[in-house]
Amino acid sequence: MHEFLAQLINGISLGGIYALIALGYTMVYGIIGLINFAHGDVYTLGSFFALTILTALGVSGELHGVALVVDVAIALIGAALLCGIAGVLIERLAYRRLRNAPRLAPLITAIGVSFILENVMQIWKGPSPVPFPAVVPNPSVMIAGVAVGAQQMLVVGLAVVMMVALQLFIHNTRLGRAMRATAQDRDAAQLMGININKTIMLTFLIGSALAGVAGFVSGVYYQSTWFFNGFGAGLKAFTAAVLGGIGNIGGAMLGGFLIGIIESFATWKFGGQWSNVTVFAILILVLVFRPSGLLGEAVFDRA
Amino acid sequence: MTPSSGSGLEVRDVSVSYGGIRALRDISLRVEEGEIVALLGSNGAGKTTTLRAISGLVPYSGSIVFDGKELRKSSPDHIVRLGLGHAPEGRRVFSRMTVLENLMLGAYTVRSKQEIDDRLAFVVQTFPRLEERLSQSAGTLSGGEQQMLAIGRALMSSPRLLMLDEPSLGLAPIIVQTIFSVIKSINERGTTILLVEQNAQQALRIANRGYVLETGSLRFEGTGAALLENPAVAEAYLGVAIENIK
Ligand SMILES: Nc1ncnc2c1ncn2[C@@H]1O[C@H](COP(=O)(O)OP(=O)(O)O)[C@@H](O)[C@H]1O
Numbered sequence: 001m002h003e004f005l006a007q008l009i010n011g012i013s014l015g016g017i018y019a020l021i022a023l024g025y026t027m028v029y030g031i032i033g034l035i036n037f038a039h040g041d042v043y044t045l046g047s048f049f050a051l052t053i054l055t056a057l058g059v060s061g062e063l064h065g066v067a068l069v070v071d072v073a074i075a076l077i078g079a080a081l082l083c084g085i086a087g088v089l090i091e092r093l094a095y096r097r098l099r100n101a102p103r104l105a106p107l108i109t110a111i112g113v114s115f116i117l118e119n120v121m122q123i124w125k126g127p128s129p130v131p132f133p134a135v136v137p138n139p140s141v142m143i144a145g146v147a148v149g150a151q152q153m154l155v156v157g158l159a160v161v162m163m164v165a166l167q168l169f170i171h172n173t174r175l176g177r178a179m180r181a182t183a184q185d186r187d188a189a190q191l192m193g194i195n196i197n198k199t200i201m202l203t204f205l206i207g208s209a210l211a212g213v214a215g216f217v218s219g220v221y222y223q224s225t226w227f228f229n230g231f232g233a234g235l236k237a238f239t240a241a242v243l244g245g246i247g248n249i250g251g252a253m254l255g256g257f258l259i260g261i262i263e264s265f266a267t268w269k270f271g272g273q274w275s276n277v278t279v280f281a282i283l284i285l286v287l288v289f290r291p292s293g294l295l296g297e298a299v300f301d302r303a
Numbered sequence: 304m305t306p307s308s309g310s311g312l313e314v315r316d317v318s319v320s321y322g323g324i325r326a327l328r329d330i331s332l333r334v335e336e337g338e339i340v341a342l343l344g345s346n347g348a349g350k351t352t353t354l355r356a357i358s359g360l361v362p363y364s365g366s367i368v369f370d371g372k373e374l375r376k377s378s379p380d381h382i383v384r385l386g387l388g389h390a391p392e393g394r395r396v397f398s399r400m401t402v403l404e405n406l407m408l409g410a411y412t413v414r415s416k417q418e419i420d421d422r423l424a425f426v427v428q429t430f431p432r433l434e435e436r437l438s439q440s441a442g443t444l445s446g447g448e449q450q451m452l453a454i455g456r457a458l459m460s461s462p463r464l465l466m467l468d469e470p471s472l473g474l475a476p477i478i479v480q481t482i483f484s485v486i487k488s489i490n491e492r493g494t495t496i497l498l499v500e501q502n503a504q505q506a507l508r509i510a511n512r513g514y515v516l517e518t519g520s521l522r523f524e525g526t527g528a529a530l531l532e533n534p535a536v537a538e539a540y541l542g543v544a545i546e547n548i549k
């Protein structure tokens with residue numbers, strides 16, 4: 001029981017990271033029907049940006065008090081912002097021209113952008129994993145007899161705050177409404193006076209910023225990063241989006257946490273080498289019985 | 304509600320091709336301020352394509368001028384801001400959003416809260432059925448109600464020229480009557496109207512003038528009365544129903 005709870009908490013923390021990345025996949029798919037394979041690499045980029053910012057701030061170890069709050073905020077917001085800009089640039093330079101091209105063209109382009117980002121990051125920080133400073137102290141609190149670390153709480157807390165904010169934005173603001181309208185019917189949205197280029201740009205900005213947050217959080221959590229991290233994490237997050245119902249924001253969150261939990265339990269019960277097999281086997285099973293995912297392909301709908 | 308500036312539309316020598324196939328061939332038409340102009344023609348004649356060109360949704364050659372401004376280089380959202388409203392073919396309401404959200408999207412270009420409230424009041428006064436259904440999702444509305452929503456949504460931006468693409472399509476006769484009388488009253492309150500219809504008789508009865516399209520080219524034009532009486536038009540587009548008019 002004790003181990004079960006510990007693994008559950010592990011899975012939820014991992015799931016929070018997947019969920020944050022999955023949101024970007026699902027938002028972009030919802031609005032332009034593209035599986036943005038470069039998105040996982042934007043997540044890695046987030047951890048690289050955060051690391052660079054922390055290094056520039058002279059941070060190399062645990063922080064306390066005001067410095068903890070200020071430096072973490074700067075690294076977090078900086079990584080989110082820079083990733084958001086990267087996402088907007090990727091859309092503008094690589095995808096926009098192909099918006100009305102046959103679907104395969106932007107898909108192949110996305111794979112190409114992924115390779116480019118991975119290569120750039122490999123040149124930037126080298127081919128091996130790089131350490132990430134353990135900036136956040138990790139005292140643990142006992143919950144139901146299980147030790148929950150502060151870092152885990154930070155991961156889950158940030159993920160939940162981001163998701164709630166995103167839901168509020170999408171359902172209660174004029175721009176959020178414009179995003180949903182563009183996702184549902186692009187021509188009709190234009191007849192409302194919505195500039196779809198700006199709306200799509202905003203979607204990339206938000207989705208990529210969330211990946212940036214995930215990148216920072218993963219650095220804090222694993223205390224390491226690697227130019228190739230985005231490949232695996234991106235694939236899992238994409239799986240999470242499909243599991244929940246691609247295009248469905250609530251589905252991406254649910255899928256993210258589920259994948260995290262499944263992975264954590266599979267590692268515990270069958271060993272790490274079986275975790276991917278288990279995750280994808282469950283994905284296949286779900287898709288056989290519910291082809292449009294757990295919550296359905298309701299584009300930009302309520303959870 | 305007097306328009307602050309002109310709402311005249313001039314379409315000159317406009318051609319549109321879809322992948323090498325000509326859908327419109329050098330068509331020219333004009334809509335004067337305050338008019339109701341009907342654009343008629345059978346299925347596939349190019350009526351929808353004409354409206355989509357005016358709204359900037361399809362590229363074209365030729366020139367379209369609204370209120371003295373050339374629209375060819377303008378994006379669809381900019382054209383809406385210039386005062387052109389468009390209730391598209393097939394209604395195209397955002398079916399997974401509520402009626403109120405659809406109407407708020409119609410007012411997307413309006414920034415003043417006061418003006419949005421005024422427009423909303425005007426729309427629900429025009430279509431009382433919508434008021435009872437504001438919080439319902441648009442996909443659950445009947446066809447007639449969806450058409451009311453599509454027109455109401457287009458009215459939310461206070462367009463000076465409103466284009467309606469087959470607003471009577473697939474509706475019960477009683478609802479068709481309602482829609483046509485609303486179109487007339489919207490026009491009487493100062494909105495210029497370009498009305499696409501296959502229901503030629505009904506349309507010509509409320510229209511000042513009309514144009515008839517045939518496979519991408521203009522065949523006839525004239526006042527509503529003249530087109531109704533033109534035997535060639537009557538035979539081709541008004542069918543046997545011509546006898547009911549006389
Ligand atoms: N998206 C499209 N792609 C290819 N052909 C189209 C498209 N839309 C319309 N067409 C063709 O253009 C012609 C005019 O169509 P349309 O403007 O919809 O006519 P109408 O509204 O008068 O029924 C038709 O032959 C139609 O098949």
Ligand SMILES: [Mg+2]
Pocket residue numbers: 347350351352392
């Ligand atoms: Mg049509």
